[in-house]
Each structure stands twice: as structure tokens, then as C-alpha cells.
Amino acid sequence: MQHTSKLPNVGTTIFTVMTALANEYNALNLSQGFPNYPSAQKLNDLVNSAMNSGYNQYAPMAGNLELRLAISNKYQLLYGSTYHPEKEITITAGATQAIYTIVSAFIRPNDEVIIFKPAYDCYQPAIEINGGKTIPIQLSAPDYKVDWNEVASKISSKTKMIIINSPHNPSGTIWSKTDMLQLQKLTSNTNIIILSDEVYEHIIFDGKEHQSVCTFQDLKQRSFITASFGKTFHNTGWKVGYCCAPKKLMSEFRKVHQFNVFSVNHPAQKGIADYMSDKETYLGLNQFFQQKRDLFLSLISKSKFKYKPSQGTYFQVLDYSEITNQYDVDFAKFLTKEFKIASIPLSVFNKDDNDEKVLRFCFAKTDETLVKAGEILCKI
Numbered sequence: 001m002q003h004t005s006k007l008p009n010v011g012t013t014i015f016t017v018m019t020a021l022a023n024e025y026n027a028l029n030l031s032q033g034f035p036n037y038p039s040a041q042k043l044n045d046l047v048n049s050a051m052n053s054g055y056n057q058y059a060p061m062a063g064n065l066e067l068r069l070a071i072s073n074k075y076q077l078l079y080g081s082t083y084h085p086e087k088e089i090t091i092t093a094g095a096t097q098a099i100y101t102i103v104s105a106f107i108r109p110n111d112e113v114i115i116f117k118p119a120y121d122c123y124q125p126a127i128e129i130n131g132g133k134t135i136p137i138q139l140s141a142p143d144y145k146v147d148w149n150e151v152a153s154k155i156s157s158k159t160k161m162i163i164i165n166s167p168h169n170p171s172g173t174i175w176s177k178t179d180m181l182q183l184q185k186l187t188s189n190t191n192i193i194i195l196s197d198e199v200y201e202h203i204i205f206d207g208k209e210h211q212s213v214c215t216f217q218d219l220k221q222r223s224f225i226t227a228s229f230g231k232t233f234h235n236t237g238w239k240v241g242y243c244c245a246p247k248k249l250m251s252e253f254r255k256v257h258q259f260n261v262f263s264v265n266h267p268a269q270k271g272i273a274d275y276m277s278d279k280e281t282y283l284g285l286n287q288f289f290q291q292k293r294d295l296f297l298s299l300i301s302k303s304k305f306k307y308k309p310s311q312g313t314y315f316q317v318l319d320y321s322e323i324t325n326q327y328d329v330d331f332a333k334f335l336t337k338e339f340k341i342a343s344i345p346l347s348v349f350n351k352d353d354n355d356e357k358v359l360r361f362c363f364a365k366t367d368e369t370l371v372k373a374g375e376i377l378c379k380i
């Protein structure tokens, strides 16, 4: 049998590669973005109790209504923004499925989609498998600032969508209100859809505020927000997330959603809905992760790595240019094998694999793991 791959340039993701290497060499795994401590017992108990009380059959296609109500209340509380629970919120199998489904619902062959590099790795394949064309805009270390004149020059009549992500994986930077206003200005009076990947909305540091698209009236009416309970509640393996959008956009989304997953794990949805009734479950996250970031940074302050403190997400990028000139993928593999610590090289998220000598470390780890990581990083 012969077939031509629809994604000829896609191989195994760097996350799989580095995690496999970390396991093979028994290295500390600070590569992939997941916690190495348990999800809250109370939440686990609520999911168990949902199973024991009969939430074991298909959830409604758009998601458990109690969960959609809890999400709607959260947007009202945090941003004063209204999303109708029945028409404007859909529960998804993680943010990844939401992103894929949004792109499939709107992108036709030759449509252009602007993304900012370094970019989370699921955006580009979703665009390309649907025949779209990725228009990358490269941001540079250490500040990853957007040049809005460059964005303006890349927008054309073919631009169908712009994908944004703040707080940003992998750089740990955030977009300011000025960035959002620039985006709003450039897209007003266009048909451009914004996909705003806000999976780290509750992980933002030093008293800064998350700038959600929903707080900018013109952006809101053209935007999808994607979110992930795995990131918020420390259980990435459950793969439950959601998206919000005005009802006209959401009704197109659901046409695809109902045929690519139909509905999502029901007991987890019910358990999360009950858990979210206490808003501290998500509002306490900033402080929890800021302590981890600060611990990690204090432990590596005497190392040869250079850094600017992460402003959001649970990632810290470290510049190793004072240590070696080695290509970042090779250096990350070398550190895993020889120093027993795994990270993610940033070049894999960049345009043309551009190497700026930067590695990404995940600090969603126990303090014990962070202390061990600090000891290793100071020896390099």
C-alpha cells in the first residue's frame, strides 16, 4: 500500500523524545509540562463520587451543564464577561481538542493563519492538515516582544485566523494591555477570527493581571478562548478542557465537535463542576506556582545560566550561552544523559529551528525535585 503523508514534516514530538530519554537515563524530568505531585484529594473524591452516583454515560454533547454554569460564573466573576452556558461554552477533551476543532471548523485550503513563534506545537499541524497556510512571526529571547508593525505587514485578505497565547508556553512571558489593544485595532472591521489559548490564565506572577480577550469588546466578538483543567487542577492526564466564544462562532464549532469527540469524560466533568464552586481552587494557583518559581530561581541564582523570571505559566526559560555554544537540542540531550536533568530545547518551537541557546524547564514539581534540579544546574 502506498500513501502520501498529509503531514510529511511531522515526527515524534520533542516532549515524547525528551521524556523517553529522561526515563532511559533515570534523569529528573523537567521537560514535559505536567506536575509530579498528586491532583487534590478532594477533587479525586468528587470525581469518584460522580462515578458512584451514576455519571457514567455520555455527557451532553456541549458538556455537563453544571460545569458550563461554573465556567460562565467564573468569567463573570473574574472579567465581568458574559458567556451563555448553553450556547457559548463547550467542554472539550483538553485544550488540544478545542484548538484542533476550532481550526478544522474555520480553516479552508489556502487560508492564512498567523502564529507567533516560539509556538506550542499543536497549532501548525492543525492548520496544515486542514490545508491552511501558517504565517509565522518570530519573537526573540529574552523578552519575546511583538513588533506590531510586523504583524500589520503580515495581515492580508487571506488572513482567516490569528492564534495567540498568553501567558506564553514556552517563554513564560505575558502580553500587556497595550498588546491586546494593538491586536484589537489591527483586526477591527475584518473577518479575522482570534484563537486565544489561555490555558495558563490562572498562573501569572508578581501581581500582574491576565489580559483575556473577553475583556476587549471588539476582540471578544471574534474570539475563541481555549482552556485546560489539566493545567489548572494538576491532572493533565484527565484531558478535560473547554472553549468559549460568541454563539455564532460556537455553533460552527459544535458542528465539528459533535463528530470528532461528540462528548467528554462525564464523571470528571461533574467532579470538576463541584470542585469549582470554591473559587479558591483556581484563584490560589498564582501564589502556589509563584512560590515554586521563586524557589527554583533562588536555587539556580549562582549557576551559569542567565534568565528573566517567568511572568506566567509553570515554565522558566534559561539561557546557557555562557556555558557552551552547542546546538540546543544536542545540549538538552547531553544534559539528560550526563547530568541527569531533562529540559526542552526552544529551537523546536521556532521558525526554521532557530537556536537562541535557550532551554525550557517545568517547575510544576515537588520542592524536593526542584532542590535536586537546582543542585544539578549549579554544577553545569
Ligand SMILES: Cc1ncc(COP(=O)(O)O)c(C=O)c1O
Pocket: 033, 093, 094, 095, 096, 097, 120, 165, 169, 197, 199, 227, 228, 229, 230, 231, 236, 239, 240, 241
Ligand atoms: C499553550 C498550551 N496550549 C494547549 C495545551 C494543551 O492542553 P491540554 O493538555 O488540555 O490539551 C498546552 C499543554 O501543554 C499548552 O501548553
